[in-house]
Amino acid sequence: MPVVLHGPSYSTYARTARLALEEKGVGYDLNEVDVLSGKGQAPEHLARQPWGKVPAFEHDGFSLFETFAIARYVDEAFPGPALQPADVRARARMTQICGIVDSYAYGAIVHKVFWQEVIVPMQGGTPDAAIAAEGLKVTRQVLDVLEGLAAGDLLCGGTVSLADLHLLPVVEYLRMTKEGGAAFAAKPKLSAWWEKMNARPAVVKTRPKLG
Template identity: 80%
Template sequence: MPVILHGPGYSTYSRTARLALEEKGVAYELNEVDILSGKGHAPEHLARQPWGKVPAFEHDGFHLFETFAITRYVDEAFPGPALQPADAKGRARMTQICGIVDSYAYGAMVGKVFWQEIIVPMQGGTPDAKVAEEGLAATRKALGVIEGLMAGDLLCGGGVTLADLHLLPAVEYLRMARAGASAFAASPKLSAWWDRMNARDSVVKTRPKLG
Protein backbone atom coordinates (compact mmCIF):
# COMPACT_ATOMS: atom_id res chain seq x y z
CA MET A 1 0.00 0.00 0.00
CA PRO A 2 2.39 2.72 -1.21
CA VAL A 3 2.26 6.27 0.12
CA ILE A 4 3.42 8.95 -2.30
CA LEU A 5 3.89 12.62 -1.45
CA HIS A 6 4.18 14.96 -4.44
CA GLY A 7 6.15 18.08 -3.50
CA PRO A 8 9.73 19.31 -3.38
CA GLY A 9 11.95 19.03 -0.31
CA TYR A 10 12.16 22.82 -0.10
CA SER A 11 8.36 23.38 0.18
CA THR A 12 7.10 24.33 3.64
CA TYR A 13 3.68 22.71 3.26
CA SER A 14 5.19 19.54 1.79
CA ARG A 15 7.53 19.47 4.76
CA THR A 16 4.57 19.61 7.16
CA ALA A 17 3.09 16.52 5.48
CA ARG A 18 6.48 14.79 5.58
CA LEU A 19 6.88 15.65 9.26
CA ALA A 20 3.56 13.89 9.97
CA LEU A 21 4.67 10.84 7.96
CA GLU A 22 8.04 10.78 9.77
CA GLU A 23 6.49 11.22 13.21
CA LYS A 24 4.12 8.30 12.50
CA GLY A 25 6.93 6.17 11.06
CA VAL A 26 5.16 5.75 7.70
CA ALA A 27 7.35 4.82 4.71
CA TYR A 28 6.69 7.04 1.70
CA GLU A 29 8.02 7.98 -1.69
CA LEU A 30 8.76 11.67 -2.29
CA ASN A 31 8.06 12.86 -5.84
CA GLU A 32 9.89 16.20 -5.96
CA VAL A 33 7.57 18.32 -8.14
CA ASP A 34 9.72 21.42 -8.72
CA ILE A 35 7.21 24.29 -8.36
CA LEU A 36 9.93 26.92 -8.90
CA SER A 37 10.51 25.67 -12.45
CA GLY A 38 6.77 25.60 -13.20
CA LYS A 39 6.21 21.84 -12.77
CA GLY A 40 3.27 22.56 -10.43
CA HIS A 41 1.30 23.71 -13.46
CA ALA A 42 2.15 20.72 -15.64
CA PRO A 43 -1.04 18.79 -16.56
CA GLU A 44 0.01 15.74 -14.53
CA HIS A 45 0.32 17.82 -11.35
CA LEU A 46 -2.82 19.88 -12.00
CA ALA A 47 -4.65 16.56 -12.10
CA ARG A 48 -3.46 15.99 -8.51
CA GLN A 49 -3.88 19.56 -7.24
CA PRO A 50 -6.11 21.83 -9.37
CA TRP A 51 -4.34 25.01 -8.13
CA GLY A 52 -0.89 23.69 -9.01
CA LYS A 53 0.26 23.78 -5.40
CA VAL A 54 2.11 21.23 -3.33
CA PRO A 55 1.80 18.86 -1.60
CA ALA A 56 -0.51 16.25 -3.08
CA PHE A 57 -0.81 12.85 -1.49
CA GLU A 58 -1.68 9.28 -2.51
CA HIS A 59 -2.26 6.20 -0.42
CA ASP A 60 -3.41 2.95 -1.91
CA GLY A 61 -5.37 4.71 -4.67
CA PHE A 62 -6.78 7.41 -2.33
CA HIS A 63 -5.86 10.91 -3.54
CA LEU A 64 -5.83 13.99 -1.33
CA PHE A 65 -4.59 17.58 -1.31
CA GLU A 66 -4.66 20.39 1.30
CA THR A 67 -2.00 19.89 3.92
CA PHE A 68 -4.18 19.81 7.04
CA ALA A 69 -6.43 17.18 5.43
CA ILE A 70 -3.32 15.15 4.58
CA THR A 71 -1.78 15.35 8.06
CA ARG A 72 -5.10 14.46 9.72
CA TYR A 73 -5.48 11.48 7.41
CA VAL A 74 -1.91 10.35 8.10
CA ASP A 75 -2.50 10.60 11.84
CA GLU A 76 -5.79 8.73 11.73
CA ALA A 77 -5.07 6.08 9.07
CA PHE A 78 -1.75 4.81 10.39
CA PRO A 79 -0.56 3.37 13.69
CA GLY A 80 2.01 5.27 15.74
CA PRO A 81 1.93 8.11 18.26
CA ALA A 82 -1.26 10.23 18.18
CA LEU A 83 -0.61 13.66 16.66
CA GLN A 84 -3.94 15.19 17.76
CA PRO A 85 -5.11 15.92 21.31
CA ALA A 86 -7.61 13.43 22.70
CA ASP A 87 -10.08 16.09 23.90
CA ALA A 88 -12.36 18.35 21.86
CA LYS A 89 -10.90 21.59 23.24
CA GLY A 90 -7.33 20.50 22.51
CA ARG A 91 -8.26 19.49 18.95
CA ALA A 92 -10.08 22.80 18.44
CA ARG A 93 -6.99 24.71 19.62
CA MET A 94 -4.79 22.68 17.29
CA THR A 95 -7.10 23.38 14.34
CA GLN A 96 -7.20 27.07 15.28
CA ILE A 97 -3.39 27.33 15.24
CA CYS A 98 -3.21 25.54 11.86
CA GLY A 99 -5.78 28.02 10.55
CA ILE A 100 -3.75 30.97 11.85
CA VAL A 101 -0.66 29.62 10.10
CA ASP A 102 -2.58 29.22 6.81
CA SER A 103 -4.44 32.53 6.93
CA TYR A 104 -2.03 34.95 8.60
CA ALA A 105 1.44 33.54 9.34
CA TYR A 106 2.71 31.62 6.29
CA GLY A 107 2.15 34.41 3.77
CA ALA A 108 3.85 36.97 5.99
CA MET A 109 6.73 34.83 7.24
CA VAL A 110 7.57 32.95 4.05
CA GLY A 111 5.83 34.88 1.27
CA LYS A 112 7.06 38.29 2.39
CA VAL A 113 9.91 38.33 4.97
CA PHE A 114 11.85 35.25 3.77
CA TRP A 115 11.03 35.81 0.10
CA GLN A 116 12.18 39.42 0.02
CA GLU A 117 15.35 38.95 2.08
CA ILE A 118 16.54 35.55 0.81
CA ILE A 119 14.85 34.45 -2.45
CA VAL A 120 14.63 37.77 -4.33
CA PRO A 121 18.41 38.44 -4.02
CA MET A 122 19.15 34.75 -4.78
CA GLN A 123 17.28 35.25 -8.07
CA GLY A 124 19.23 38.44 -8.82
CA GLY A 125 16.45 40.88 -7.86
CA THR A 126 16.18 43.78 -5.44
CA PRO A 127 14.08 43.24 -2.32
CA ASP A 128 11.01 45.44 -1.88
CA ALA A 129 11.52 47.02 1.57
CA LYS A 130 7.84 47.95 1.90
CA VAL A 131 6.67 44.37 1.29
CA ALA A 132 9.30 43.06 3.73
CA GLU A 133 8.21 45.56 6.40
CA GLU A 134 4.53 44.68 5.93
CA GLY A 135 5.48 41.01 6.27
CA LEU A 136 7.43 41.69 9.43
CA ALA A 137 4.53 43.52 11.07
CA ALA A 138 2.13 40.68 10.21
CA THR A 139 4.73 38.14 11.41
CA ARG A 140 5.09 39.85 14.79
CA LYS A 141 1.32 39.84 15.22
CA ALA A 142 0.94 36.16 14.26
CA LEU A 143 3.83 35.07 16.51
CA GLY A 144 2.36 37.04 19.43
CA VAL A 145 -1.08 35.48 18.96
CA ILE A 146 0.28 31.93 18.61
CA GLU A 147 2.52 32.42 21.66
CA GLY A 148 -0.52 33.62 23.61
CA LEU A 149 -2.38 30.42 22.69
CA MET A 150 0.47 28.08 23.67
CA ALA A 151 -0.59 25.66 26.38
CA GLY A 152 2.83 24.42 27.52
CA ASP A 153 6.24 23.58 26.08
CA LEU A 154 4.63 22.57 22.78
CA LEU A 155 1.87 24.44 20.96
CA CYS A 156 -1.04 22.39 22.33
CA GLY A 157 0.56 21.11 25.54
CA GLY A 158 1.28 17.37 25.93
CA GLY A 159 3.00 15.79 22.95
CA VAL A 160 3.75 16.99 19.45
CA THR A 161 0.58 17.73 17.47
CA LEU A 162 -0.26 18.66 13.90
CA ALA A 163 -0.12 22.33 14.99
CA ASP A 164 3.62 22.06 15.78
CA LEU A 165 4.19 20.41 12.40
CA HIS A 166 2.13 23.06 10.59
CA LEU A 167 4.08 26.00 12.02
CA LEU A 168 7.63 24.65 12.09
CA PRO A 169 8.60 24.77 8.39
CA ALA A 170 7.55 28.42 8.07
CA VAL A 171 9.58 29.31 11.18
CA GLU A 172 12.65 27.59 9.70
CA TYR A 173 12.52 29.92 6.69
CA LEU A 174 11.57 32.99 8.73
CA ARG A 175 14.68 32.51 10.89
CA MET A 176 16.94 32.39 7.80
CA ALA A 177 16.09 36.05 7.21
CA ARG A 178 17.98 38.42 9.52
CA ALA A 179 14.90 40.54 10.26
CA GLY A 180 12.79 37.39 10.68
CA ALA A 181 15.25 35.84 13.12
CA SER A 182 15.23 38.93 15.31
CA ALA A 183 11.39 39.10 15.25
CA PHE A 184 11.28 35.43 16.24
CA ALA A 185 13.86 35.86 19.01
CA ALA A 186 11.50 38.38 20.64
CA SER A 187 9.07 35.48 21.33
CA PRO A 188 10.64 33.64 24.28
CA LYS A 189 8.17 30.76 24.55
CA LEU A 190 8.27 30.08 20.81
CA SER A 191 12.09 30.28 20.86
CA ALA A 192 12.18 27.55 23.53
CA TRP A 193 9.63 25.60 21.45
CA TRP A 194 11.89 25.91 18.41
CA ASP A 195 14.90 24.52 20.31
CA ARG A 196 12.82 21.60 21.55
CA MET A 197 11.32 20.79 18.12
CA ASN A 198 14.65 21.19 16.35
CA ALA A 199 16.13 18.19 18.14
CA ARG A 200 13.51 15.78 16.75
CA ASP A 201 14.61 13.21 14.18
CA SER A 202 11.69 14.13 11.89
CA VAL A 203 12.79 17.77 11.84
CA VAL A 204 16.46 16.97 11.20
CA LYS A 205 15.59 14.47 8.45
CA THR A 206 13.32 16.88 6.53
CA ARG A 207 15.47 20.02 6.86
CA PRO A 208 15.43 21.81 3.46
CA LYS A 209 18.62 22.44 1.52
CA LEU A 210 18.59 25.79 -0.24
CA GLY A 211 20.82 27.20 -2.93
Protein backbone atom coordinates in the same frame (compact mmCIF):
# COMPACT_ATOMS: atom_id res chain seq x y z
CA MET B 1 0.57 0.88 -3.59
CA PRO B 2 3.04 2.72 -1.39
CA VAL B 3 2.41 6.14 0.05
CA VAL B 4 3.51 8.90 -2.33
CA LEU B 5 3.92 12.56 -1.48
CA HIS B 6 4.24 14.95 -4.40
CA GLY B 7 6.11 18.12 -3.46
CA PRO B 8 9.64 19.52 -3.33
CA SER B 9 11.68 19.38 -0.15
CA TYR B 10 11.88 23.21 -0.03
CA SER B 11 8.06 23.54 0.24
CA THR B 12 6.84 24.36 3.74
CA TYR B 13 3.47 22.68 3.17
CA ALA B 14 5.04 19.53 1.69
CA ARG B 15 7.35 19.48 4.71
CA THR B 16 4.40 19.55 7.11
CA ALA B 17 2.94 16.48 5.39
CA ARG B 18 6.36 14.78 5.47
CA LEU B 19 6.74 15.62 9.16
CA ALA B 20 3.43 13.87 9.85
CA LEU B 21 4.60 10.81 7.87
CA GLU B 22 7.96 10.78 9.65
CA GLU B 23 6.46 11.24 13.12
CA LYS B 24 4.09 8.31 12.43
CA GLY B 25 6.93 6.18 11.04
CA VAL B 26 5.20 5.75 7.66
CA GLY B 27 7.46 4.96 4.68
CA TYR B 28 6.77 7.05 1.56
CA ASP B 29 8.14 7.98 -1.83
CA LEU B 30 8.81 11.67 -2.39
CA ASN B 31 8.14 12.98 -5.89
CA GLU B 32 9.86 16.37 -5.92
CA VAL B 33 7.50 18.37 -8.16
CA ASP B 34 9.45 21.61 -8.64
CA VAL B 35 6.72 24.25 -8.48
CA LEU B 36 9.27 27.07 -8.78
CA SER B 37 10.20 25.92 -12.26
CA GLY B 38 6.55 25.60 -13.31
CA LYS B 39 6.18 21.83 -12.88
CA GLY B 40 3.06 22.38 -10.77
CA GLN B 41 1.22 23.44 -13.90
CA ALA B 42 2.08 20.24 -15.79
CA PRO B 43 -1.08 18.27 -16.67
CA GLU B 44 -0.07 15.27 -14.53
CA HIS B 45 0.28 17.50 -11.46
CA LEU B 46 -2.90 19.50 -12.15
CA ALA B 47 -4.69 16.14 -12.13
CA ARG B 48 -3.46 15.69 -8.54
CA GLN B 49 -3.91 19.31 -7.36
CA PRO B 50 -6.20 21.49 -9.51
CA TRP B 51 -4.39 24.71 -8.46
CA GLY B 52 -0.97 23.29 -9.25
CA LYS B 53 0.17 23.57 -5.65
CA VAL B 54 2.00 21.11 -3.44
CA PRO B 55 1.71 18.78 -1.67
CA ALA B 56 -0.52 16.11 -3.14
CA PHE B 57 -0.79 12.69 -1.55
CA GLU B 58 -1.65 9.12 -2.58
CA HIS B 59 -2.23 5.98 -0.55
CA ASP B 60 -3.63 2.73 -1.90
CA GLY B 61 -5.59 4.42 -4.69
CA PHE B 62 -6.81 7.24 -2.41
CA SER B 63 -5.75 10.74 -3.50
CA LEU B 64 -5.82 13.84 -1.34
CA PHE B 65 -4.63 17.43 -1.40
CA GLU B 66 -4.69 20.27 1.18
CA THR B 67 -2.04 19.85 3.81
CA PHE B 68 -4.21 19.84 6.92
CA ALA B 69 -6.42 17.12 5.38
CA ILE B 70 -3.33 15.08 4.43
CA ALA B 71 -1.78 15.42 7.87
CA ARG B 72 -5.03 14.40 9.59
CA TYR B 73 -5.44 11.44 7.27
CA VAL B 74 -1.87 10.31 7.96
CA ASP B 75 -2.51 10.57 11.69
CA GLU B 76 -5.78 8.66 11.57
CA ALA B 77 -4.99 6.02 8.90
CA PHE B 78 -1.71 4.75 10.29
CA PRO B 79 -0.55 3.36 13.62
CA GLY B 80 1.98 5.27 15.66
CA PRO B 81 1.85 8.15 18.13
CA ALA B 82 -1.33 10.24 17.96
CA LEU B 83 -0.72 13.67 16.44
CA GLN B 84 -4.06 15.15 17.57
CA PRO B 85 -4.85 15.74 21.24
CA ALA B 86 -7.67 13.62 22.70
CA ASP B 87 -8.94 16.59 24.71
CA VAL B 88 -11.54 18.50 22.71
CA ARG B 89 -10.25 21.96 23.66
CA ALA B 90 -6.62 21.12 22.96
CA ARG B 91 -7.73 19.70 19.60
CA ALA B 92 -9.69 22.87 18.84
CA ARG B 93 -6.56 24.90 19.70
CA MET B 94 -4.55 22.72 17.32
CA THR B 95 -6.99 23.39 14.47
CA GLN B 96 -6.97 27.10 15.32
CA ILE B 97 -3.17 27.32 15.16
CA CYS B 98 -3.11 25.47 11.82
CA GLY B 99 -5.70 27.99 10.55
CA ILE B 100 -3.56 30.91 11.73
CA VAL B 101 -0.57 29.47 9.87
CA ASP B 102 -2.65 29.08 6.69
CA SER B 103 -4.49 32.41 6.84
CA TYR B 104 -1.87 34.80 8.23
CA ALA B 105 1.60 33.36 8.87
CA TYR B 106 2.41 31.61 5.59
CA GLY B 107 1.68 34.56 3.27
CA ALA B 108 3.47 37.12 5.43
CA ILE B 109 6.48 35.01 6.40
CA VAL B 110 7.18 32.91 3.32
CA HIS B 111 5.91 35.12 0.50
CA LYS B 112 6.99 38.46 1.92
CA VAL B 113 9.67 38.47 4.65
CA PHE B 114 11.61 35.33 3.65
CA TRP B 115 11.13 35.80 -0.07
CA GLN B 116 12.43 39.36 -0.11
CA GLU B 117 15.27 38.81 2.32
CA VAL B 118 16.54 35.37 1.25
CA ILE B 119 15.19 34.23 -2.13
CA VAL B 120 15.31 37.49 -4.11
CA PRO B 121 19.03 38.10 -3.33
CA MET B 122 19.77 34.38 -3.93
CA GLN B 123 18.33 34.86 -7.42
CA GLY B 124 20.46 37.99 -7.96
CA GLY B 125 17.59 40.48 -7.49
CA THR B 126 17.06 43.50 -5.25
CA PRO B 127 14.65 43.00 -2.34
CA ASP B 128 11.59 45.23 -2.14
CA ALA B 129 11.82 46.74 1.35
CA ALA B 130 8.16 47.82 1.35
CA ILE B 131 6.94 44.25 0.75
CA ALA B 132 9.28 42.91 3.45
CA ALA B 133 8.07 45.55 5.94
CA GLU B 134 4.44 44.76 5.16
CA GLY B 135 5.15 41.07 5.82
CA LEU B 136 7.04 41.84 9.00
CA LYS B 137 4.11 43.81 10.41
CA VAL B 138 1.76 40.83 10.02
CA THR B 139 4.50 38.47 11.23
CA ARG B 140 4.87 40.40 14.50
CA GLN B 141 1.14 40.13 15.11
CA VAL B 142 1.22 36.39 14.31
CA LEU B 143 4.07 35.89 16.79
CA ASP B 144 2.25 37.85 19.51
CA VAL B 145 -0.86 35.73 19.02
CA LEU B 146 0.99 32.39 18.90
CA GLU B 147 3.06 33.26 21.97
CA GLY B 148 -0.24 33.87 23.77
CA LEU B 149 -1.86 30.65 22.53
CA ALA B 150 1.09 28.26 23.00
CA ALA B 151 0.47 25.85 25.88
CA GLY B 152 4.20 25.55 26.59
CA ASP B 153 7.17 24.10 24.75
CA LEU B 154 4.72 22.12 22.63
CA LEU B 155 1.95 24.25 21.17
CA CYS B 156 -1.00 22.17 22.39
CA GLY B 157 0.64 20.69 25.50
CA GLY B 158 1.52 17.07 26.18
CA THR B 159 2.82 15.60 22.96
CA VAL B 160 3.66 16.78 19.43
CA SER B 161 0.54 17.70 17.47
CA LEU B 162 -0.32 18.76 13.93
CA ALA B 163 -0.08 22.38 15.11
CA ASP B 164 3.64 21.95 15.81
CA LEU B 165 4.13 20.32 12.41
CA HIS B 166 2.15 23.02 10.59
CA LEU B 167 4.08 25.89 12.12
CA LEU B 168 7.60 24.50 12.13
CA PRO B 169 8.52 24.79 8.42
CA VAL B 170 7.37 28.41 8.31
CA VAL B 171 9.41 29.27 11.40
CA GLU B 172 12.48 27.61 9.91
CA TYR B 173 12.34 30.17 7.09
CA LEU B 174 11.47 33.08 9.38
CA ARG B 175 14.55 32.37 11.49
CA MET B 176 16.73 32.80 8.38
CA THR B 177 15.72 36.47 8.21
CA LYS B 178 17.31 39.23 10.29
CA GLU B 179 14.37 41.12 11.75
CA GLY B 180 11.97 38.18 11.59
CA GLY B 181 14.50 35.98 13.36
CA ALA B 182 15.01 38.63 16.05
CA ALA B 183 11.25 39.04 16.53
CA PHE B 184 10.94 35.27 16.92
CA ALA B 185 13.88 35.03 19.36
CA ALA B 186 12.16 37.64 21.57
CA LYS B 187 9.30 35.20 22.27
CA PRO B 188 10.26 32.94 25.19
CA LYS B 189 7.60 30.24 24.75
CA LEU B 190 8.07 30.02 20.98
CA SER B 191 11.86 29.92 21.39
CA ALA B 192 11.60 27.01 23.86
CA TRP B 193 9.22 25.33 21.41
CA TRP B 194 11.73 25.75 18.57
CA GLU B 195 14.57 24.27 20.65
CA LYS B 196 12.47 21.25 21.49
CA MET B 197 11.12 20.67 17.97
CA ASN B 198 14.42 21.34 16.25
CA ALA B 199 16.04 18.33 17.92
CA ARG B 200 13.43 15.84 16.66
CA PRO B 201 14.71 13.31 14.10
CA ALA B 202 11.76 14.06 11.77
CA VAL B 203 12.67 17.75 11.76
CA VAL B 204 16.36 17.10 11.13
CA LYS B 205 15.58 14.61 8.35
CA THR B 206 13.23 16.93 6.45
CA ARG B 207 15.31 20.10 6.77
CA PRO B 208 15.43 21.85 3.36
CA LYS B 209 18.74 22.58 1.68
CA LEU B 210 18.53 25.95 -0.03
CA GLY B 211 20.77 27.44 -2.68
